[in-house]
Amino acid sequence: MSAQTDRYTIAVTRYFEAWNAPDAPARAKAVTDAWTPDGTYTDPLADAGGHEAITAVISAVREQFPGFAFRLTGSVDGHHDTARFSWELVSEAGGTAGDSTPVAGSDVITLDGEGRIRTVLGFLDRVPAAA
Template identity: 45%
Template structure:
């Protein structure tokens, strides 16, 4: 069975990586070339689109960090985990839950995200 915590940690690392070159390397290592992402506000396909989407979120929330919220869970080729986004030392501004489907090599093939808490007016 997949190590759900390992998958979630690599996922969060990509979202927190502010250097575009290092973020591209993380995506190449831990996401399939044809990976796709979908949540109520965004969608992206492939490393370039996903990297640009992450960069846009970082611009919208400068100096914020993603952290795992609770314990990741997984079975077969699926992983589920919750996360939060907050500035250092502050309460989360955004909280979400993501469902990941993995490829046979255990890289991320798809992400379906749900937003549990978002700022007013977003």
């Protein structure tokens, strides 16, 4: 694995740490560790800038899907300061495929020189009807 590939993988690992943090203090710290202070998160359902707003978006999703966690599907691909990856939200209790993975998508992130996230552009491939 090259240093550049490590950079993308580390950034995506931090990204998932933020999304999967078990409580508000851990989530706020994980967002601060992963994103630049002026970082953004945008998907079809949310548009947030700065640590507090990004933390609020993640917290709202975690409240909507208790007992679920985000996980990487496939590998992280990147070049220059940009990486892309796919993910799914999975039930930590298991279940059938339809019930256990209600949300899935792909994200494109840009990084600063230190490997922190500047922007996330999220694309949702599967969303529950109530979302």
